Amino acid sequence: MKYPKGDPDDGFGLIVVSAPSGAGKSSLCIRLLERLKDRLALSISTTSRSPRGSERHGVEYFFVSPEEFDQKIRNHEFAEWANVHGNYYGTSKETLARFWADRKHVLLDIDVQGASALFHGFPARTLTVFIAPPSLEILEQRLRGRGTDSEESVQKRMKNAVSEMGRKEEFHRVILNDDFEKAYAELEAEAIRFMDALEGGTWQSPA
Numbered sequence: 452m453k454y455p456k457g458d459p460d461d462g463f464g465l466i467v468v469s470a471p472s473g474a475g476k477s478s479l480c481i482r483l484l485e486r487l488k489d490r491l492a493l494s495i496s497t498t499s500r501s502p503r504g505s506e507r508h509g510v511e512y513f514f515v516s517p518e519e520f521d522q523k524i525r526n527h528e529f530a531e532w533a534n535v536h537g538n539y540y541g542t543s544k545e546t547l548a549r550f551w552a553d554r555k556h557v558l559l560d561i562d563v564q565g566a567s568a569l570f571h572g573f574p575a576r577t578l579t580v581f582i583a584p585p586s587l588e589i590l591e592q593r594l595r596g597r598g599t600d601s602e603e604s605v606q607k608r609m610k611n612a613v614s615e616m617g618r619k620e621e622f623h624r625v626i627l628n629d630d631f632e633k634a635y636a637e638l639e640a641e642a643i644r645f646m647d648a649l650e651g652g653t654w655q656s657p658a
């Protein structure tokens with residue numbers, strides 16, 4: 452079945468990348484954005500959590516208070532939102548519409564709940580990719596090695612990792628991030644295949 456063409460931005464979609472925290476998702480997404488910047492833009496989420504380290508408003512996230520986040524939910528500003536590790540995170544509808552109008556695909560680094568919500572919201576133009584760590588032990592080593600999380604945060608992220616790994620079969624593609632270069636090559640190939648097919652009107656959702 453050919454993807455039905457209608458609106459001028461129909462040929463542009465969402466590449467949603469999820470993973471347990473520490474699996475290497477940000478490192479892979481940063482490289483993908485550098486390499487494919489003419490075709491792909493990153494959705495910056497809104498969150499109720501506080502900035503970590505050198506994070507800046509409007510760069511890593513739009514940081515808002517829990518009250519402001521709640522108001523945005525009530526104003527229907529989010530294409531999806533979720534509570535992750537005890538904080539709220541959401542994807543703005545306006546961000547997606549703006550990038551599509553600019554004839555760009557949108558890359559989203561969001562959790563498994565958000566990936567599922569966006570696929571159900573935009574089934575004909577969403578590719579979901581799960582980045583899997585080689586093992587939970589290696590995941591914990593990477594989280595500790597990154598050195599940005601407190602012991603409590605590491606524990607919470609490891610607990611969540613077990614349930615997130617249990618949902619990986621819901622994704623269209625699962626990429627094992629054992630060797631970084633190999634994982635990156637797979638991700639880039641999937642992204643290019645998706646964007647080419649969507650723009651060419653031949654994309655068939657993997658279901």
Ligand code: ADP
Nearest residue numbers: 472473474475476477478593597628629630631
């Ligand atoms: P996430 O965004 O999934 O939380 P990061 O991209 O921050 O994960 O990666 C977590 C840590 O693991 C970082 O220190 C990163 O450099 C490292 N890392 C990522 N991929 C690999 C890999 N294939 N092998 C070894 N270390 C990796």
Ligand code: 5GP
Nearest residue numbers: 496532533535540541542560561562564565
């Ligand atoms: P962190 O606090 O480490 O930046 O992110 C924690 C988790 O929230 C990560 O799994 C990240 O992918 C997810 N996340 C970030 N933005 C969003 C969003 O807009 N929606 C959803 N559902 N998850 C998000």
